[in-house]
Each structure stands twice: as structure tokens, then as C-alpha cells.
Amino acid sequence: MKKAVFITGPTSSGKSELAVYLAKKFNGEVINADSRQVYKFLDYGSGKVTSKEMKGINHHLFSIASPKKNYFLARWLKDAYKALNKIIKKRKLPIFCGGTILYLKALKEGWILPSVKPDYRLRRKLEKLSKEELIEKIKEINPSALENIDLNNKRRLIRRLEIIRQLGKIEPIKKNPQVNLLILAISLPWEELEKRIKERLEKRIPFIIKEIKKLRKIGLSFKRIISFGLEYEWFGKFVLGEISLKEATEGCLKETRKFAKKQIRELKKINEVTWIKEKIEAEEKIDRFLLT
Incomplete structure (x- = not known):
């Protein structure tokens, strides 16, 4: 199975800096795992790494989507696998970096997601509803569809309803893990x-x-x-x-x-996460991971 490192942690913990440091140390390239940083023009608000901060390290899946259209998980997975394979072909180490826990779970477990085209007419209707109203609508149709979704993310709730309307229901997610991930989360007081x-x-x-x-x-x-x-x-x-x-x-x-706080809580639920406090800890973990 292909190997990759996933650097995660709460917002402002220094993920991007650590990813660049480790990429230099282990001949790696960085793949974005932040759901806002995929969009063009969302730079300062999303805390996107600057070209200066990249320090010459190749970064993938940053500024690749128009902010006028939603970029969903299924597309990120497809793009992430493509970037990962490209990096491995160069005999380099893929280093994912980001705090979008949904991306981490989907990659770790190898989610296979249904292909559902956007229904813009339905979206316009659903946009008028509040998050609470969207949740109630999903509950009425298929309560189990509220699993593995951020209930505070209106865009994802709308997408979930879109899938339910087209497929009739949300099937349990099929899984086929394709990547052996070393997950390192930054721990700070x-x-x-x-x-x-x-x-x-x-x-x-x-x-x-x-x-x-x-x-x-x-x-x-x-x-x-x-x-x-x-x-x-x-x-x-x-x-x-x-x-x-x-x-x-x-x-x-x-x-x-x-x-x-929510990011920390969610990461603590994932058994495979290793919490680190210092760069040297990350280096030691990666050294061992690459030898096994």
C-alpha cells in the first residue's frame, strides 16, 4: 500500500510550517487538505500558505477551484489520489496538510462516494433555508444521512439533500483504503x-x-x-x-x-492519530514509518 504522511491539528497550530519543514527533510511534496484553501482568491481569510512560506517545496491542490462553484469531497478525493500518485512516481513523500477532518477520514478509510451531478434548481431552493431547517429535512427523509457530516456546514447539508433526492437514500459509505497514512496532529497548550x-x-x-x-x-x-x-x-x-x-x-x-476545540475533539476520536509537540517527534515517527 502507498505510504503518505498527514499533518493535521487545530487551526493556527502551525501545520503548514511543519509540513514544509518535513517536506525538506524527507524529500516530500505537500498536498492541501483544507476545504477552503482549494478555492482561488480565498487567500488571507483561509490562512493559505504563501509562495514565500512554501520555501521552494511543491504544493498541490491549492487555488484550483472557482469560488463561484462548490468543490465537494468526491472531487477532493479524486484530485488527492491523482496528486499522491504523481508525487510517488517522482519517488518523493506525499505530505497531506490541513485541518478538514472529513478529508482525513475519507482518505484514511478509502471512501467510495456516489457520483451525483449538481442540481442547481434544488440548490437555489435549499439556500433559502436555515441550517436547522435543512437538518430537519434530512431527518424526515433519511435520519442516518446525518452521520459523517458537519451539521454546522450549510453547503454540505445542501449537498447531502441533493444526493438523497437523486439516489433516493444515502447508502452506507463503501470503503477501500488505498493509502497507508501516518497521521500526525500538532498538540499545543x-x-x-x-x-x-x-x-x-x-x-x-x-x-x-x-x-x-x-x-x-x-x-x-x-x-x-x-x-x-x-x-x-x-x-x-x-x-x-x-x-x-x-x-x-x-x-x-x-x-x-x-x-x-471541535477539531481537537474530532481528532481525539480517531485512534490512528499520533499527537506531537515538537518537530523532532514528527521526524522520529516518519523515520520509523518509512522503515516498516
Whole structure:
């Protein structure tokens, strides 16, 4: 089975920096595993690694999709396997990097997902509903379809309803693991992580606001921008004039802290995750992994 490393952890924990460091150390290339960083023009708000921070290491699946259209899990899996095979052919180590736990689970377990084309008419109808209303709709049709889905992600709830409408129901996910993954999650004291979240956001605020205005200029509605969540939601509302800059900053910080806690909780449920505190620990784990 093909081998790969997956660097994960809560937001602002230093995943991108560690992935680049390890790629240099082990002759690797980085594959994005963050559901917002796949989109073009979502740079500062998504915390995307810059070309300078890449330090000459090849990075895959960053800025590959239009923000006007949804990029779903099935497409990410297809693109991820393609990137992984390309890297292995070069006799290099694939290093996945990101905090989207759904991507991690799907890759680890080898999910085989149904091919369902977008139903734009249905989407327009469902967009008018709240997250709670979407959840109730799914419960009415197929309650088990709420498993393995982020209930706070409106786009994924809509996609789930789209699949149910076309297939009649959600079948249990078929699995065919194709990758032997070493999963390394960065562990930081909560006080340090909180500090990093705050500092990282404060540095990016002017750029996030500028980015949101640019997204409007290229034709994205405020509704679409806000759907990307966290920074885009709170500072989108500020640009729209609905809230003050202080309210946007405080709201975003609060939601980001909640999101980080959720990421940690979800990762702790995955038995194969190895928590690391130092770079040297990651190096030692990878050394052993590549020898077995």
C-alpha cells in the first residue's frame, strides 16, 4: 500500500510550517487538505500558505477551484489520489496538510462516494433555508444521512439533500483504503493556541477585508462569501455594514476558538492519530514509518 504522511491539528497550530519543514527533510511534496484553501482568491481569510512560506517545496491542490462553484469531497478525493500518485512516481513523500477532518477520514478509510451531478434548481431552493431547517429535512427523509457530516456546514447539508433526492437514500459509505497514512496532529497548550489564533487573525484583518471586497468585484454575492464561514462570515457582515469592526473581530475570534476545540475533539476520536509537540517527534515517527 502507498505510504503518505498527514499533518493535521487545530487551526493556527502551525501545520503548514511543519509540513514544509518535513517536506525538506524527507524529500516530500505537500498536498492541501483544507476545504477552503482549494478555492482561488480565498487567500488571507483561509490562512493559505504563501509562495514565500512554501520555501521552494511543491504544493498541490491549492487555488484550483472557482469560488463561484462548490468543490465537494468526491472531487477532493479524486484530485488527492491523482496528486499522491504523481508525487510517488517522482519517488518523493506525499505530505497531506490541513485541518478538514472529513478529508482525513475519507482518505484514511478509502471512501467510495456516489457520483451525483449538481442540481442547481434544488440548490437555489435549499439556500433559502436555515441550517436547522435543512437538518430537519434530512431527518424526515433519511435520519442516518446525518452521520459523517458537519451539521454546522450549510453547503454540505445542501449537498447531502441533493444526493438523497437523486439516489433516493444515502447508502452506507463503501470503503477501500488505498493509502497507508501516518497521521500526525500538532498538540499545543490551549493558552498558547488561543494566543496564536488572536495574533494570526489581528495581522490578517486589513487583508481579509480587502480580499472580501475583491471577491465582490469578481462577482461573488455577500451570501456566497459569508457561506465560507469564520473570517468570511464575520468580516463579510462588516463590509456589508451589518456589524462594527470590533463586533466582527470579537465574533470571529469566538467562533474560531470554538472551531479549534471541535477539531481537537474530532481528532481525539480517531485512534490512528499520533499527537506531537515538537518537530523532532514528527521526524522520529516518519523515520520509523518509512522503515516498516
